[in-house]
Amino acid sequence: MHLSVVSSLDSQCREVATARLGPTHSNSVVVLHDLLDGSLVLRRVYRDGELLERSETMLEHGCLSCTVRLDVVPTAERLAACGHDHIVLGLPPGVSVDMAVAELRRGLDRPAVIDNAVLAIDPAELEDHIWDRHTLYESGFTSMPEDERTSGEFLIGEFGHVDTVMIQPGLGAELGGGPQSGAWDHGVELCGQLAPHAAVSGVHDDFRPGCYDSGEAHARTRRGAVRVPLDAGAGTFRTVLHKVERPLHPGRFREALPQLAAGSHWLRGRLWIASAATTRIAVQGIGPRVWLEGTGQWLADAGHDPRSGTLPASDVDAALDWHPTFGDRGTVLAVTGRGEDVDPREIRGLLDGCQLSDAEMRLDFSKLEDPLGLETGL
Structure with a gap:
């Protein structure tokens, strides 16, 4: 049949x-x-x-x-x-x-x-x-x-x-x-x-x-997966992809999220938030709605390594983004919208500004403020 x-x-x-x-x-x-x-x-x-x-x-x-x-x-x-x-x-x-x-x-x-x-x-x-x-x-x-x-x-x-x-x-x-x-x-x-x-x-x-x-x-369609078109910005619409290696400060990211989502038809990706450092957090925004969702541990925190040959097929995105120090931990965000509403420099500047500084990287992440409520679940 x-x-x-x-x-x-x-x-x-x-x-x-x-x-x-x-x-x-x-x-x-x-x-x-x-x-x-x-x-x-x-x-x-x-x-x-x-x-x-x-x-x-x-x-x-x-x-x-x-x-x-x-x-x-x-x-x-x-x-x-x-x-x-x-x-x-x-x-x-x-x-x-x-x-x-x-x-x-x-x-x-x-x-x-x-x-x-x-x-x-x-x-x-x-x-x-x-x-x-x-x-x-x-x-x-x-x-x-x-x-x-x-x-x-x-x-x-x-x-x-x-x-x-x-x-x-x-x-x-x-x-x-x-x-x-x-x-x-x-x-x-x-x-x-x-x-x-x-x-x-x-x-x-x-x-x-x-x-x-x-x-x-x-x-x-796995939560947090990011695929972008090859021709991401030649016409009326564009898709901006940005990756950040270090964890994001939860307070600064909370302040930046409305600006990242403004004018976005579709915002999607995965976040490494310092106040929930072992949790892979998916973010999605569709038109006027934006939400965050925990999707389990990062592969690195669960003991997986794509070099071992045991990585699940559904985690192809994580394998492509594997970092020699952080593994699959990291922030990957794509924003699709009209060209006049989606500014690549602004998006990259906002996300880069959310990264932990050298001094913050030396702190205990668990002591950071958690305005997103990630420590107690999403």
């Missing part, structure tokens, strides 16, 4: 993307799932553009994970048993590719190959999504009041997991977006900054089938 999985916030973009994926194999079917109010799942199955099946299922607990586990997975299993070789799954808006792939691998009774993981998006709306403070529920993308993710958080997560970004006009194109608008061109460029690994495919562009690599997807 071959599967292609499509996520989106825009049902029109999703339907166009799934229709394009159907003909990539013979004997394909396309399934569109939607979670409606009242825990009602609407399922539509198409073959060669013709509607084969339309049905509704009432779930006892109508959340996105239950929709995938109790409807998407059984539907894929049933259609494969009917002899369909390739199934395109159009996920309900707000369902992540990562969740769907995990549930499919856990719940299917037969072997399955994930050919492609695709995000369908209208690029003219991308910047608005990144900066929207409303939750997915408040914006009407999901029917779950408990869903507190913003559209920007959802999309940044999808950009990391998918292998392909399919762009086409969405439901709001008639309001002034569309391929002829400046917002469209800026959105396409921003896609390349946010998902440098992914193929960005327009309606008339070639599509590269069969390129999903789950191991690579998990490596690049």
Whole structure:
């Protein structure tokens, strides 16, 4: 069984993307799932553009994970048993590719190959999504009041997991977006900054089938991982990468963080904070939201060394940044935003100013003030 999985916030973009994926194999079917109010799942199955099946299922607990586990997975299993070789799954808006792939691998009774993981998006709306403070529920993308993710958080997560970004006009194109608008061109460029690994495919562009690599997807989305585009600053948007060897003073970093995040579409990386010196801290900022999260010990503190040949594959970033004295300890930060809002000299100056001085390096780190609250957990 071959599967292609499509996520989106825009049902029109999703339907166009799934229709394009159907003909990539013979004997394909396309399934569109939607979670409606009242825990009602609407399922539509198409073959060669013709509607084969339309049905509704009432779930006892109508959340996105239950929709995938109790409807998407059984539907894929049933259609494969009917002899369909390739199934395109159009996920309900707000369902992540990562969740769907995990549930499919856990719940299917037969072997399955994930050919492609695709995000369908209208690029003219991308910047608005990144900066929207409303939750997915408040914006009407999901029917779950408990869903507190913003559209920007959802999309940044999808950009990391998918292998392909399919762009086409969405439901709001008639309001002034569309391929002829400046917002469209800026959105396409921003896609390349946010998902440098992914193929960005327009309606008339070639599509590269069969390129999903789950191991690579998990490596690049590991908390604190940093990947940047090769062309990081030639257009409207730029990505600034900076690395700092010494631990950061927690007080100075707290003061610098708002300035680092200001105007940033996406801030990400890992931090070595002196007041929590053995803890690898991931930082992420998406539009108006910024947060820190502890991700366990540094490899050096856990006794790992990439030179021993035992380094886990998911820690490729740490191996590339291994320092002869500090090991993988260190700060690596990438900031993506509009060129006028992301100043490389300012970012580097702010981070360099947060480093411990020679005198501070000789002090007991545990005695430093801890305004970030890292000593007691994040």
